[in-house]
Amino acid sequence: MSYLADVGTLAAKDLRLELRSRDTVPAMLLFVVSTLVVFNFALPVGASAEAAYGLLWAALVFTAILGLTRAFAAEREQRVLDGLVLAPSDRSAIWLGKTIAVVVFLALAEAVALPAFALFFEPVSWELVAAVALASVGFAAVGTLLAAMAAASRARELLLPLLFLPLVIPIVVGGVGASIGDDPGRYLGFLALYDLIFAILSWASFEYVVTE
Amino acid sequence: MLAAAAAGLLLVGIALAFYWVPNAPIEGFRQRIFYIHVPIALTAYACFFWAAWKALRLLWTRDQSYDLESYTAVHIGVIFGILTLVTGSIWARTSWNTWWAWEERQLVLFLVLFLFYSAYFMLRFSVDPGPRRASMSAVYALFGVVLIPVSFLAIRLAEGLIHPVVFDEEVNTRLTASQFLTFIVCFAGMLALAASLYVNELTGKRVDERLRELREALS
Numbered sequence: 001m002s003y004l005a006d007v008g009t010l011a012a013k014d015l016r017l018e019l020r021s022r023d024t025v026p027a028m029l030l031f032v033v034s035t036l037v038v039f040n041f042a043l044p045v046g047a048s049a050e051a052a053y054g055l056l057w058a059a060l061v062f063t064a065i066l067g068l069t070r071a072f073a074a075e076r077e078q079r080v081l082d083g084l085v086l087a088p089s090d091r092s093a094i095w096l097g098k099t100i101a102v103v104v105f106l107a108l109a110e111a112v113a114l115p116a117f118a119l120f121f122e123p124v125s126w127e128l129v130a131a132v133a134l135a136s137v138g139f140a141a142v143g144t145l146l147a148a149m150a151a152a153s154r155a156r157e158l159l160l161p162l163l164f165l166p167l168v169i170p171i172v173v174g175g176v177g178a179s180i181g182d183d184p185g186r187y188l189g190f191l192a193l194y195d196l197i198f199a200i201l202s203w204a205s206f207e208y209v210v211t212e
Numbered sequence: 213m214l215a216a217a218a219a220g221l222l223l224v225g226i227a228l229a230f231y232w233v234p235n236a237p238i239e240g241f242r243q244r245i246f247y248i249h250v251p252i253a254l255t256a257y258a259c260f261f262w263a264a265w266k267a268l269r270l271l272w273t274r275d276q277s278y279d280l281e282s283y284t285a286v287h288i289g290v291i292f293g294i295l296t297l298v299t300g301s302i303w304a305r306t307s308w309n310t311w312w313a314w315e316e317r318q319l320v321l322f323l324v325l326f327l328f329y330s331a332y333f334m335l336r337f338s339v340d341p342g343p344r345r346a347s348m349s350a351v352y353a354l355f356g357v358v359l360i361p362v363s364f365l366a367i368r369l370a371e372g373l374i375h376p377v378v379f380d381e382e383v384n385t386r387l388t389a390s391q392f393l394t395f396i397v398c399f400a401g402m403l404a405l406a407a408s409l410y411v412n413e414l415t416g417k418r419v420d421e422r423l424r425e426l427r428e429a430l431s
Contacts, residue, residue, distance in 0.1 A: 149348050155338035163335060163352070166328035167359060170366035177369055190369060194362060201358055208271055208347040 006089040010097025015104060017074060024070045028109040031066050033116050035059040040120060052121040053128075053179040057172050060113065060132065061139075064168075065161050067105050068143040071098060072151035081151075085210050095144055095206035099199075102140035110136065127188065131178035134191035138171045138198060145202040148209050170194050214408035221401030225251075228394040242306040247394055249299040251402040252292050253318060257360070259289030259406060260325070264357040267350035279346035280421065282353050283336065284414045288406055290329045296322050317367045324363050328356060 018024055039055040075081040084094050110132050118124045143164055150160040171194060177187030229247040263285035270278035300319040301311050314320060332352055339345040387395065 145351075149335060149352070152344065152348065153335065153338040154340075155334065159331075159334055159338055162331040166324055166331060167355065169324055170359075170362050173366040173370040187369065190365065197358060197362065198355075201355065205271075205351040205354065208351050211347070212343045 003090060003093055006093040007096045007100070010084075010094060011100040011104075014098060014101035018101070018105070023073070024067055025105050025108050027070075028063050028067050028105060029112045032059055032063040032109050032113040035062060036113070036116055036120055049122045050180045052117075054176055056113070056117050056121070056179070057175045060110065060135065060175070061165070061168060061172060063109050063113070064106060064136075064139040064143060065164055067102060067109065068139075068147045068164065069150075069157045069160050071102055071144060071147040076151050081148075081210060091207040091210060092203050094210065095148075095203060099140045099144045099202075102144055103136055106136040106140060107133075125179070127184035128179045130188055131175045131184070131191060134188060134195055135171045135175045138191065138195045139168060141195065141199040141202050142167050145206055145209060148206065152209075167198075214404055214411060218401055218404035218408050221397055221404055225394060225398035225401045228390075228397060233390050233394050242303070245299060245303045245306070247398045249296065249303055250395065251399040252299060253296040253322065254399060255402040255406045256289050256292035256296055256322070256325075258403065259285050259292060259410075260329070260353075260356055260360065262410075263289060263353045267353040270346060270350045271354075274343075276343060276346055279349065280417050281414060282350060284410055284417055286329055286332055286353060286356075287413060288410050290326065290333075291409075292402075292406060293322055293326050293329065297326060315371065317364070317371065320367050321360070321364055324367075325356070325360065328359060332356075 036056075036059055039052075039059065043051055043055065072081070075084070081094075085091060114124050114129065114132065143160075146163045146167070147160055150156055150163065153159050171191065174187045174191040174194065178184040178191065181187055225247060229244050233244070233247075235241055235243070263282045266278045266282035266285060269275070270282060297319065300316065300322070304313045304316060304319070305311050312319075332349065335352060336345065336349055339348060
């Protein structure tokens, strides 16, 4: 039980910090809408609806990167991570708390992105909403681990997209498939499988990333 | 020893591939690149798995010497990965008259892996040497071998979705005895080549590290 309490405290810490500083979420909202507007001009006139769905997924990936580069910014600037690692709790609780906070941030950005997409481009189906929800979990699970790696490096913001993009190509495949494929169930199942595998792997390996 | 074995096996393999194996029924003469391309690809996988195995050992035992071994295996794996892309591209050019075919799953998978493992080097070069870098690199190398089957599944799923399947499944996937033997000789040769490169590179990297330690001790 104390594990879950630790996770809850850590997640609440990140959410409260964001509520007070408003550093990340407003930037993500503005970014995702700007990207959709850019894509409107990037698409040729008369492009198929399927192309628009593909671009929505590209916008979501880039928005996730934007949010994730800030994920450990406060910890790094205030040197909090050392303290968290020394705290008498399981290190994976840090990962889980941060992942929950990132999922909330992503959900807020998507709550703006999907209506904006429906307004500007194509209708949003329930399958698309389910795919976006599953994809957010995957982005947050993998992204939090990689953001912790990137935060320890000199390249920082530069490194995260390089680590993140090859790993989330399967999510994009699943997401686009669930949006335009004939059989969305298969792709949703694939997304769920991805989430399960990489969440367990990230949860188990986070300790090694933050400790010596 | 390893280098000699690699040279011998590869020479015999290439000789077999060009002078002994009959032309393939549909692909004809150009199918012979199969004996170069596929062993290189499998060797790259072997390197990546070896890197992940060493990474797992490092995380398990905290023995820092595994770090260089895992790094060297990724290094050799990326070289073989690039060769896979190049030979695959040549094969695509001769078979389908295009240098790149998104329909060719294995080739797309190698592109994804190439990007993934290139980022491994970026990660290593931008973190200060030490136990933390070792365990971070190890975690990343482990993610790599999990990504291989997941990406393969994803590419299969994407295939029917984004591009119509133009090429039939290989019409004749069963190898004849002579083809199989040639393939095995070439594969053994490539593995021996990778192993000898690995041993050489590992020695070099260890010397480098030792030298750096000595320099730091002196200054």
